[in-house]
Amino acid sequence: MRDTFVNAATALLDDDPRTAVVLADISATAFEPAARLHPDRVINVGIREQLMLGVAGGLALTGLRPIVHSYATFVVDRAYEQIKLDLDHQGVGAVLVSVGASYDGSTAGRTHMSPGDVALFDTLGNWTVHVPGHAGEVGPLLTAAAAHDENVYIRLSTQRNAAARPAAGLQTVRRGGRAAVVAVGPMLDTALAATEGLDVTVAYTNTPRPFDSKGLRALGHADVVLVEPYLAGTSSAVVSDALRDVPHRLLSLGVGRTDLHRYGSPKDHARWHGLDAAGVRESISAFLG
Amino acid sequence: MTAPTTTHLGELLRRLTGDEKHAPSAHSTLDVLWVLYDRVLRVSPDRVDDPDRDRFLLSKGHGPAAYYAVLAAKGFLPEEWLDDLAGPDSRLGHHPDRLLVPGVEIGSGSLGHGLGLGVGTALGLRAQGLSTPRVYVMTGDAELDEGSNHEAIAYAGATGLGSLTAVVIDNRSSTHGWPGGIAGRFHGWTASTVDGRDHDAIESALRAHTGAAPHVVVAEVETKE
Numbered sequence: 001m002r003d004t005f006v007n008a009a010t011a012l013l014d015d016d017p018r019t020a021v022v023l024a025d026i027s028a029t030a031f032e033p034a035a036r037l038h039p040d041r042v043i044n045v046g047i048r049e050q051l052m053l054g055v056a057g058g059l060a061l062t063g064l065r066p067i068v069h070s071y072a073t074f075v076v077d078r079a080y081e082q083i084k085l086d087l088d089h090q091g092v093g094a095v096l097v098s099v100g101a102s103y104d105g106s107t108a109g110r111t112h113m114s115p116g117d118v119a120l121f122d123t124l125g126n127w128t129v130h131v132p133g134h135a136g137e138v139g140p141l142l143t144a145a146a147a148h149d150e151n152v153y154i155r156l157s158t159q160r161n162a163a164a165r166p167a168a169g170l171q172t173v174r175r176g177g178r179a180a181v182v183a184v185g186p187m188l189d190t191a192l193a194a195t196e197g198l199d200v201t202v203a204y205t206n207t208p209r210p211f212d213s214k215g216l217r218a219l220g221h222a223d224v225v226l227v228e229p230y231l232a233g234t235s236s237a238v239v240s241d242a243l244r245d246v247p248h249r250l251l252s253l254g255v256g257r258t259d260l261h262r263y264g265s266p267k268d269h270a271r272w273h274g275l276d277a278a279g280v281r282e283s284i285s286a287f288l289g
Numbered sequence: 290m291t292a293p294t295t296t297h298l299g300e301l302l303r304r305l306t307g308d309e310k311h312a313p314s315a316h317s318t319l320d321v322l323w324v325l326y327d328r329v330l331r332v333s334p335d336r337v338d339d340p341d342r343d344r345f346l347l348s349k350g351h352g353p354a355a356y357y358a359v360l361a362a363k364g365f366l367p368e369e370w371l372d373d374l375a376g377p378d379s380r381l382g383h384h385p386d387r388l389l390v391p392g393v394e395i396g397s398g399s400l401g402h403g404l405g406l407g408v409g410t411a412l413g414l415r416a417q418g419l420s421t422p423r424v425y426v427m428t429g430d431a432e433l434d435e436g437s438n439h440e441a442i443a444y445a446g447a448t449g450l451g452s453l454t455a456v457v458i459d460n461r462s463s464t465h466g467w468p469g470g471i472a473g474r475f476h477g478w479t480a481s482t483v484d485g486r487d488h489d490a491i492e493s494a495l496r497a498h499t500g501a502a503p504h505v506v507v508a509e510v511e512t513k514e
Contacts, residue, residue: 020416040416048440051405058409061394063340064416066409081399082437086406089396091388 001135001156002027002099008139009067009097010034012146013041018065019146024052026070026099053079056094057086065095065146071105072098072114072155080120088124093151095142102230102255103269104158106262115255118208118230121153122237128152129209131185131229136164137206159186159229159266168207170215176200178288179223182216184208184235187227187275194280198288200225208235213242222247225284228254229275251287253280294362298323301358304371305381314486316355317460317510318427324491325425325456326363334364337392343422344410346395348403349429349458350384357381357390365392401435403428404455408441411453423498425454430471431462439474445503446477453503454495458485462513475505485510 006027012019013034020041021031028035028044035042041064045051049070056066068075075098076083087094098117105112121127128150130141138156145152165171170182173192176199183191188204195202201219205212208228216224216239224243226235232254239250255273262272270276274283299313313319326332331343347356354374361368366380373379380389384398395406407426414422428438445453455478457471472480479501481494485508498504 017417020413040412043412045440045444048444050401050437051408051440051444054402054405054437054441055409055412058406058411059413059416061406061410062413062417062419064413082402082405085396085399085402089386090406 001132001138001158001160002030004135004138005069005097005142005154005156006030008142009069012067012143013038016065016146017041018063020059020064020066022052022056022059022066022068024049024070024074026074049074049079050082053082054086057082057090057092060087060092060094060149061090065149067095067097067142067146069097069099071112072101072117073112076117076120076153077114084124087151093149095145095152095154097142097154097156099156101155101157103266106264106266106269109263110259110261115231117153117155118228119234121209122234126151127209128207130154130207132156132206133161133185133188133204134164135160137166140166141206155185155230157186157229161186161189165204165206169205170212170219171204172201172219173204174200174202176202179225179284180216180219180221181225181227181284184226184228187229190270190275190277190280191227193277194284198281198284200284200288209238211235211238211242213238216242217246223249223288225251225287226253227275227280228252231255231257249287251283253283294323298358298362301361301368301371302354304368305354305357305374314511316352317429317458317485317513318349318352319355319359320486320488321427321456321458321491321508322355322359324488324495326359328492329495330425331422332392334392337365340417340419341421344394344407344424346397346403346407346410346424346426347385347393348395348397348407348426349400349432350397351400353381353383353385356385360390360392366390400432401437404438404441404445407453407455408445408450411450414452423452423454425456427456427458429462430457430459430467431464433457433467433471433474434463434465442475442478446475449477449501450503451500454498455503455505456495457505457507459507459509460511460513471507472505475503478503478505480505480507482507482509484508
């Protein structure tokens with residue numbers, strides 16, 4: 001997904017003089033060809049993430065469309081106040097593109113993990129959040145985001161599904177009777193494997209914000225399971241709101257809050273957080289009773 | 290500052306603060322702000338959206354009374370607004386909001402945001418071929434304790450961001466002080482340290498900016514009580 005992002009962003013720099021890329025060393029080598037062609041619009045501030053977001057705010061104040069990129073823990077967690085004040089409060093927008101969010105960088109340990117990034121955007125107003133499940137979804141999402149001035153977060157991952165599903169909104173992948181299992185981004189294939197043989201609907205979205213409430217209601221299920229690749233419960237409030245006038249039950253699966261103090265592979269962390277197919281199946285089976 | 294202007298600014302400040310006891314000089318930023326708006330900045334109420342205008346970013350957003358008074362004196366906002374500071378329908382609060390006040394380039398209050406936004410503004414203007422506008426950012430000496438400023442200072446110095454000017458109001462309010470002086474921390478910048486009450490000296494220091502490197506003006510005023 002990162003290579004696809006670099007190619008798509010480079011094409012945008014070529015085609016649209018409004019776009020600018022702001023980096024803090026991460027991926028700077030990948031953007032070197034673009035920086036040679038557009039030295040004023042590929043800006044690497046060095047290892048200075050507060051400045052990276054401040055610069056994005058300043059660029060946007062002059063009418064440019066900044067694309068800001070780093071590891072999720074640096075572009076979101078570390079620079080949260082700059083996101084809140086240098087973008088939101090100034091009334092200007094940017095496209096933030098992260099890699100390595102939840103536990104993609106598991107071998108690097110907790111310092112490089114950011115399972116709470118999407119929850120942080122929920123503390124702010126009007127952010128669109130895209131969590132593509134396949135590299136084929138990245139280019140169209142980025143190009144669409146670069147064309148306007150609103151705030152957009154695109155969360156890239158090394159986890160992915162076998163097939164791209166670029167359409168927006170909640171897509172029904174499998175139809176069943178007992179519950180709706182909503183998989184976000186790269187969790188779809190896990191959700192499909194976990195629910196093999198279960199009588200449940202499986203739906204997919206790469207855009208958890210704004211959440212497709214209408215699409216969820218249209219599925220017509222009173223029992224809902226969220227399978228999200230970030231902090232467990234991140235979307236429980238929006239689902240509760242979407243079904244506020246309907247008696248319903250909700251199971252929210254995602255990454256746990258505990259710092260495990262463990263390395264290992266993303267696959268290991270998925271298992272420890274109950275987010276591998278076996279863990280998700282166990283949780284859903286218990287929920288269905 | 291001519292006598293009538295002093296009187297007028299004093300009146301505006303009194304409308305804003307209701308403070309009869311303190312002279313206008315109690316406001317550490319007042320003289321520098323006046324020199325900027327009266328003599329240096331290429332801005333006016335009829336061109337607040339002109340891409341070619343100079344940008345003044347008040348990073349030191351706390352205690353903005355002098356800023357509001359100068360903006361009112363220069364016609365950016367109606368003087369009547371000064372009578373209702375931080376009320377439920379007021380556009381003027383204890384920290385300025387760019388979406389509420391014409392001519393205010395950034396909303397500020399949380400310290401250490403203006404220099405980063407200023408660097409981005411300077412880069413954005415350059416990327417669009419706008420070479421005339423200058424970007425001025427006003428901070429305080431205590432505000433410089435925030436590490437975010439040093440990210441901006443180091444980057445602007447290293448890359449020779451020549452359209453950027455920092456104005457530091459030094460009233461020695463930083464808790465641990467700045468041994469060796471403030472200007473010495475601005476590596477790669479040109480620097481002038483002046484009496485922050487002397488209008489001609491302030492103007493000369495602001496105009497000492499060659500444009501080849503970022504420039505810092507340290508304006509020394511009375512020590513904070």
